[in-house]
Amino acid sequence: EGYRQLLVASEQIFDVGFRRLADQPFDRLTNMLAQIPSLVRLKSHLTVSQLVNRYMKHDLIRQAFSIHPLLVGGNPFNTTSIYALIHFLEREWGVHFAMGGTGAVVNALRGLMERNGINIRLNTDIERINIDKRLAESVTTTEGEVIEADRVICNADPPTVYKQMIDKSAGTKGKIIPDAMTRYSMGLFVLYFGTTCTYPNVAHHTIWMGERYQALLHDIFNKKILAEDFSLYLHRPTATDASFAPAGMDSFYVLCPVPNTMGGQDWNEEGQALRDRIVAALDRTIMPGLKDTITSDFWMTPDDFKTDYRSMHGAGFSIAPVFTQSAWFRYHNRDRRVGNLYFSAAGAHPGAGMPGVLCSAKVVENLVIRDESTL
Ligand SMILES: Cc1cc2nc3c(=O)[nH]c(=O)nc-3n(C[C@H](O)[C@H](O)[C@H](O)COP(=O)(O)OP(=O)(O)OC[C@H]3O[C@@H](n4cnc5c(N)ncnc54)[C@H](O)[C@@H]3O)c2cc1C
Structure with missing residues (x-):
């Protein structure tokens, strides 16, 4: 009831x-x-x-x-x-899984863009957004190339863009709450691995809860310490899509919430140790024999989120979804002062997750249409 x-x-x-x-x-x-x-x-x-x-x-x-x-x-x-x-x-x-995984979603979006005549440039890192007189005029790549633009729509993490890619003198304003009071989401330790046998009793999605709940979350989010214990999300795509592993084998990832890089953990040290603790815990409980069947494992830490995705403080989901960082209080989808600078990203309204970021793309589309019509 x-x-x-x-x-x-x-x-x-x-x-x-x-x-x-x-x-x-x-x-x-x-x-x-x-x-x-x-x-x-x-x-x-x-x-x-x-x-x-x-x-x-x-x-x-x-x-x-x-x-x-x-x-x-x-x-x-x-x-x-x-x-x-x-x-x-x-x-x-319902809860959906794209056959072929997230890569299939990315490929489908790429196909959609190409069919609409959008030119995609891969492996191009944007270093700066150049703003003059409250207008974003161009972006500069790390190679020094300047690409001119009528509008700049950022998919990168808004706090990183504002802190590292825009000159302070540009006069931009992204959100209301000052930086010092901003709260970031947790970091993620993501362990990917295969197994040399199958685990048919493990479902596609499993939440593996540790002994502690509120206290563990307090350690991760507030104290920012990496505890010995953990809770896990275990993903077994092979439960739905056999193409993820050779016949007779399985494919997994484990997502373990950990402190973001504000916790100061040395992930070169902690990574292997946490990997071993997770494998031992799964071996002991729902995946007997895992210590011997695990193969091809590798992991990502908050350090990787910071360097590979340029996520501020290595946070897994940009700024946290607290009330004072939601809707009007979140990063706006268009800068409040530079009218042709837009954000479609987890840190902008409405927030993280695929449904959230796709909604933020719809918001930007509507804003651009509105802005074009008032030219
Ligand atoms: C392991 C894991 C599992 C998840 N599972 C789910 C799930 O099942 N369902 C769900 O809804 N959500 C899930 N999420 C969350 C979801 O993936 C994210 O919230 C979403 O991808 C965020 O989208 P985004 O466009 O803001 O950022 P991203 O997807 O990170 O895209 C931003 C891109 O911009 C690039 N970039 C950054 N800075 C620059 C720059 N200066 N120049 C050029 N490129 C740059 C980055 O490299 C990155 O490729 C998961 C996340 C993780 C980590």
Whole structure:
């Protein structure tokens, strides 16, 4: 009964938070003010954990139904309950897997762009966005090439763009909350591996919970220490798509929330040790024999997110999805002062995850159409 009531609450949040607002620009304070009655009615000031606790009584059930903010980089104990909409979203539209994996999604998007005559340049790193008189005029690559532009739409991490790619004198303004008060999502340790046998009893998606819940999240998000214990998300794509491994074998990744680089961990030291602890824990529980069957493993740490993806502080999901960093308070999809500089990314409205970033692309599309029509 508690679950049914939670689902009703989740649907009400979904109707407002996703259907009505996710692809709307929050570029004006009036957009935000207009939503305040709905946000109050939906109790958005509560955290996901507080909302779930209203309907669920058992500690373990409470944990199971409050983990969803972690999928978008938030601590369930301080993420706005707007993110409880994920329950209903999953029930309404299902949990999907693109055959061929994320690479297949990327290829499909590339095909769509090419069919629309968009020229894609790979392996081109943008070092600077050149702004003059409140207009973004061009970008400069690390090779020194200057590419002129009528509009610059950034998919890179907004805090990194503002701090490292734009001159301070350009007068840009991305979000309301000052940098010193900005809270970042956790880091991710992602361990990829194959196995020389199959584990048919392991589902496509498994959440593997450790003994501690709130205290562990406190270590990761607030104290930023790497504890000995952990909770894991285990992904077994071969449960759905056999092409991910040779016949008779399996393919996996494990996602382990860890402190972002603000924790100062030395991942050259910690990486191997954490990998060994995770393999031992899975071997002991749901993947017997893993220590001997594991093959071709490699991992990514918050350091890699920082260097490879230029994610500020190596955060897995850009700035955290707390209330004071959501909607109008999040990085705006168009700079507040430089009118032809746009953001379609996890750190911009509405937020992280594939549905979130695709919605942010829709917001930018609408803004560009609006801006073109007022020229
Ligand atoms: C292991 C893992 C599993 C996930 N699983 C899911 C899932 O199942 N479902 C879901 O919805 N979400 C999932 N997510 C989250 C989702 O992938 C992200 O939220 C989303 O990809 C963020 O999109 P983005 O466009 O903002 O950033 P990204 O996807 O990181 O794209 C930004 C790109 O910009 C490039 N870039 C950055 N700076 C520059 C520069 N200066 N010049 C040139 N290029 C630059 C980066 O290299 C990167 O390729 C997962 C994330 C991880 C890490």
